[in-house]
Amino acid sequence: MLWKCTACGYLHEGDEPYEVCPKCGAPKEQAVKLSDEDAKKIFDSDRTNDIHMAIIGLAMKIKDLAKEGIALNLDPTCVSDFKKAHDDAWVIKERSKAELAKHASKGKW
Ligand SMILES: [Zn+2]
Structure with a gap:
């Protein structure tokens, strides 16, 4: 599964999103799951x-x-x-x- 930070565009691979974006610090609520x-x-x-x-x-x-x-x-x-x-x-x-x-x-x- 791929998650994208809507604040900065950072991509994360995993079943769950990160707690905070490693790039910009935005909370996981701002991560969207990509199709x-x-x-x-x-x-x-x-x-x-x-x-x-x-x-x-x-x-x-x-x-x-x-x-x-x-x-x-x-x-x-x-x-x-x-x-x-x-x-x-x-x-x-x-x-x-x-x-x-x-x-x-x-x-x-
Ligand atoms: Zn970010």
Whole structure:
């Protein structure tokens, strides 16, 4: 079951609501139980946002590896591949960041 603080939007998972909201201190009377459908949407968007965050982290690792490979400068084809990997990783990272920003502005999480 998912409860939402109507004062601040804090989400609580459990059979019962909290005594006072851990974020804003509002009493449990201000917590509302979300419908199963709304709870599922929130869990799904939570997981989706985590996946975007993980992809951003991996893309940043690719960028760092590519930079290291470029600096090593073993031969021109390697450097060329690393430059492409660096640029592709940037696109992957920015695509996920843009999607996360869209979710945040829609209040999806
Ligand atoms: Zn609250």
